[in-house]
Amino acid sequence: MNEDIRIHSWPCSYYLDTSKQWIPGKLSLTPVSIKFTADKTGELLVDFHLSGISEIKKESSHLIFSSLTILEKSTKHWFSSLHPNRNVVFNILEHFWREQLVSSQEAGAGAALESSKGKELTGMLEGSQKRLEDTAKVLHSQGEQFDNIMRGLHKIEGDMDVADRLLTELESPSWWPFSSKLWKSPQEAKPKETPAAPDPKPQEGILLRIPVIITHRTDSSAKPGKLTVLASGLEIKDCNSQLLHRFESRDVDDIRVHTPYEISIRQRFIGKPDTSYRLLAARMPEAIPILEMQFSKKMQFLEDALGFAGARKSPQADLGTSIWQAATGLLGAAVSPGSPAGSAEGPAKEQLQQQNISQEEASELRQILRKLKGLALEAEAELERQDEALDSIGSSVDRATLNIERHNRRMRKLT
Numbered sequence: 156m157n158e159d160i161r162i163h164s165w166p167c168s169y170y171l172d173t174s175k176q177w178i179p180g181k182l183s184l185t186p187v188s189i190k191f192t193a194d195k196t197g198e199l200l201v202d203f204h205l206s207g208i209s210e211i212k213k214e215s216s217h218l219i220f221s222s223l224t225i226l227e228k229s230t231k232h233w234f235s236s237l238h239p240n241r242n243v244v245f246n247i248l249e250h251f252w253r254e255q256l257v258s259s260q261e262a263g264a265g266a267a268l269e270s271s272k273g274k275e276l277t278g279m280l281e282g283s284q285k286r287l288e289d290t291a292k293v294l295h296s297q298g299e300q301f302d303n304i305m306r307g308l309h310k311i312e313g314d315m316d317v318a319d320r321l322l323t324e325l326e327s328p329s330w331w332p333f334s335s336k337l338w339k340s341p342q343e344a345k346p347k348e349t350p351a352a353p354d355p356k357p358q359e360g361i362l363l364r365i366p367v368i369i370t371h372r373t374d375s376s377a378k379p380g381k382l383t384v385l386a387s388g389l390e391i392k393d394c395n396s397q398l399l400h401r402f403e404s405r406d407v408d409d410i411r412v413h414t415p416y417e418i419s420i421r422q423r424f425i426g427k428p429d430t431s432y433r434l435l436a437a438r439m440p441e442a443i444p445i446l447e448m449q450f451s452k453k454m455q456f457l458e459d460a461l462g463f464a465g466a467r468k469s470p471q472a473d474l475g476t477s478i479w480q481a482a483t484g485l486l487g488a489a490v491s492p493g494s495p496a497g498s499a500e501g502p503a504k505e506q507l508q509q510q511n512i513s514q515e516e517a518s519e520l521r522q523i524l525r526k527l528k529g530l531a532l533e534a535e536a537e538l539e540r541q542d543e544a545l546d547s548i549g550s551s552v553d554r555a556t557l558n559i560e561r562h563n564r565r566m567r568k569l570t
Contacts (some may be wrong), residue, residue, distance in 0.1 A: 161185060161250070162416050163435070165244050168198060169193075170233035182234055184251060186416070186437070189225065191234070203227045207253040213245055223248075236315050243377040245271035250368050250379060276514060280523045287530045289445055292360045294537045296386035301544040308551040315558045322565050331528060334460070362445055367391075367436040369399070382434055384445055389420065400432065404449065411500050413457045505508055
């Protein structure tokens with residue numbers, strides 16, 4: 156992903172220590188750095204990496220003007236007259252700074268390990284396994300929804316049977332000696348319908364949870380919080396884990412991807428304002444593929460995010476082929492390192508392949524491939540079950556529609 160992409164920018168003033176004056180300009184944030192450009196000259200006065208920041212604080216210049224200070228190594232940078240306000244800029248900068256520190260620590264730990272082709276391939280397969288597991292969770296949740304629909308249809312059919320008996324009694328003349336109403340026992344007069352015990356609600360599977368900066372509707376305030384992607388919807392919580400809003404999957408009308416790091420989620424209403432949240436996060440590129448999997452028809456990539464969508468989709472289109480081709484070739488080289496080479500490289504090529512992937516890595520790759528195969532078979536079985544459930548739902552709906560129309564005709568005759 157391009158590291159020079161601009162995440163956000165704010166008009167402000169920067170205190171230039173050499174000339175002892177405030178310079179108006181624009182403060183910009185990229186995924187890895189902070190920059191300040193002067194308005195008049197267009198000169199880049201500040202450009203430093205997020206990982207080099209030691210502290211971000213809210214202070215006052217000359218004890219009056221609210222300012223934001225960034226301590227970078229031994230240099231303290233002062234920014235004032237921030238728009239829309241200092242708190243918004245502080246929350247966003249602090250969020251990306253903390254996430255950069257976390258990612259730098261993870262990258263440092265990973266750099267200590269020697270990289271190899273086997274580890275790269277293992278990482279690719281583990282990513283595919285995670286995506287397939289997320290898809291299986293979504294399918295499982297969808298299957299539960301189908302089961303709930305089937306239970307509701309069975310209840311409707313039971314109610315239709317009760318309505319049919321009542322209409323039959325109403326259609327019989329009251330003076331008719333063989334009317335069932337005359338021979339009913341008191342217990343039969345009011346049949347007790349035992350309510351079905353509500354099914355215990357299973358704990359929802361969390362697909363992803365990331366820290367975000369939340370802006371509600373057109374508010375100028377941006378506050379830290381969390382976005383949780385569930386199999387049945389989305390939850391937005393504040394920094395104290397208090398639920399701000401929950402979007403069920405059916406309630407989401409559109410999700411707009413403004414940049415790879417910023418999205419907005421909206422639910423439309425008639426006669427009252429829409430519910431809309433704008434979310435900014437350093438880990439948003441991880442959430443967008445999962446959101447696209449759940450809300451593919453509701454996702455809208457705006458102009459600044461089209462490059463990210465194209466860059467992300469192009470390798471995904473060839474992901475399956477590249478993974479399986481690489482797995483086949485590298486596993487073959489690891490399993491039979493002593494097999495004769497069919498080309499002029501001979502032993503040199505075999506030695507290079509043996510260095511690229513070890514026997515332990517090949518064993519780990521086999522285990523991941525078995526898990527992928529098992530997940531794929533389970534997903535296929537679940538899809539077949541859901542196809543049968545859809546057919547059953549369709550026939551039950553048709554049957555219920557016919558019964559309702561027939562009962563309506565009978566009730567019209569009674570009136």
